[in-house]
Amino acid sequence: MVFSVLKPHKFRFYFIADIVSGFGVGMSTIGANWYLMEQTGSIASVGFMLSLNVIAGFLISAFAGPLIDKWNRRTIILWANGIRAITLLLIAGAFLWTGFRIEYLYAFAVINGMGWTVYMSASRSLVQEILPEKDLIHGNSLIEISLQVGMFVAGALSGLLFKYVGFEVILLLNALAFIISSLFLSRIRHTPIPVDNEGEPFFETFKNGIRYLAERPYIFLLGIVSIIPLVSTMVYNVVLPGYVSTAVKGDSVVFGLSDMFYGIGALLSGFIAAPLAKKLSQNGTILLVFLISVLTLAAVAFNTMILILYAGSVLIGLTNSSLRILITTTLMKSVSKTYMGRATSVWMAISLLLQTVSATGLGVVIDRYSPGWGFVCMSGLMLIGLVVYYVLNSREPQQKTLEA
Known part of the structure; x- marks a missing residue:
């Protein structure tokens, strides 16, 4: 039974954290697309924002992998959530202070792309640590279920919030989602894999990964x-x-x-x-x-x-x-x-x-x-x-x- 994998506390906390985090990202991403289209009426601007998201994720991926394999994966996710929450609060404050500025949405796209890439690499590596091999397929099934449910709810709620309270509130709720996700992640108790390359230079760690x-x-x-x-x-x-x-x-x-x-x-x-x-x-x-x-x-x-x-x-x-x-x-x-x-x-x-x-x-x-x-x-x-x-x-x- 797929839900049996939720019995261990550590994966249950991870699962809840993943749902909350994914819901927040989905809600703000959908809201950002609507907001930019409404303010500019330009499909090109939306396309450029999406391109920034992809490019930022691509560039950070070269640095993310070695860091994830040198440090505690749960700690990396907690730091990534914290940085994203603070950045979203700053962007929301900037919108409230100055009104719409397209540069703020482009900054959001960059942070969103980098954060998502780091989170995906670190979180899937963490799943590999906290689940026994026989439960991996059930764990991945639950992650897919949470992703789809989160996107369903995020799409519906984002439209309502955007219409009645504005994009700034969506950003604030996304920041809150990262904080709540971090609270659940912090409750995970597990033994991290031994890091045998802790003192290894960053570039050497990167080369070893490519060589692997x-x-x-x-x-x-x-x-x-x-x-x-x-x-x-x-x-x-x-x-x-x-x-x-x-x-x-x-x-x-x-x-x-x-x-x-x-x-x-x-x-x-x-x-x-x-x-x-x-x-x-x-x-x-x-x-x-x-x-x-x-x-x-x-x-x-x-x-x-x-x-x-x-x-x-x-x-x-x-x-x-x-x-x-x-x-x-x-x-x-x-x-x-x-x-x-x-x-x-x-x-x-x-x-x-x-x-x-x-x-x-x-x-x-x-x-x-x-x-x-x-x-x-x-x-x-x-x-x-x-x-x-x-x-x-x-x-x-x-x-x-x-x-x-």
């Missing part, structure tokens, strides 16, 4: 496969508005419902992925889910019916999130705890880079052809993931244990 992945091509490529669903999710968000408008002739209601059905599918993955992997095997389930994703995206690409879009959105959300749960669990079992922070930060940097390139390239493709081709590209991307994963596990099965 370079000497383990199976693990490195598996990490690349793990980020394909993340890139696919980003592509879905880029393609969906134009697809709804032109392919199925829908309106904003259809767009909102499509996004909601994606979230429902992602939520279901938290309950389905682990039992399915137990019944079929981990590798078999990953291959099956990849195949379902490829076929679903290809079908949606040439679809003109709203109901099929809804059904497709459920399956896209289900497959993307299931793959994240299953492959992340495999990585946590394969990667040495000493190197998990550095490995995760490398994969996150590659993911952010691919998301930036994909968003730009897809814009050109959609403008020249049609939004349906965006789903064709997504299907091709998932097919690449399927082929790479199949080759990895058919040619080098023994490396899954040798390279840990």
Whole structure:
């Protein structure tokens, strides 16, 4: 049972902290997009803010990994939460003092991008520390459930708060969320992994992390496969508005419902992925889910019916999130705890880079052809993931244990 993993106090505290933190980030991110659009009416400004978010996360990833593997992961998260809370309070105060200034939102995007990258690398490394290996898949399933529930609630509440009390209050609530999250994290009692490189120079720690992945091509490529669903999710968000408008002739209601059905599918993955992997095997389930994703995206690409879009959105959300749960669990079992922070930060940097390139390239493709081709590209991307994963596990099965 997936919820059995909540019995130990330390993961229960982590789980609550993760929900609260993710809810705060989701609420402020959605609010910032609405606020900037309302104040400027410029899609380019929103796009630039999102680019700053990605670029900031990409740049900090090179420094985050070595720090996470040299210091206590829980302490790093507490510091990151504290810095983000203070920064948000300062930005909210600046808005209240001077009124709208676009520079404040750009500063928010930079802090948000850096903070999210550090948090993701450190928190997933912390999960690897506090959960026994047999419970990792249930832990990752619960994390996916909390993410989707948090985004549902954050989206609804952010719109109401923005309308009635303003963006400044959303920033204050986000800062409060980080503080509450830190209170729960501070209650986690566990024995951190021994740090054997504490006195090692920073650059040497960074080089050792790169060397670790370079000497383990199976693990490195598996990490690349793990980020394909993340890139696919980003592509879905880029393609969906134009697809709804032109392919199925829908309106904003259809767009909102499509996004909601994606979230429902992602939520279901938290309950389905682990039992399915137990019944079929981990590798078999990953291959099956990849195949379902490829076929679903290809079908949606040439679809003109709203109901099929809804059904497709459920399956896209289900497959993307299931793959994240299953492959992340495999990585946590394969990667040495000493190197998990550095490995995760490398994969996150590659993911952010691919998301930036994909968003730009897809814009050109959609403008020249049609939004349906965006789903064709997504299907091709998932097919690449399927082929790479199949080759990895058919040619080098023994490396899954040798390279840990």
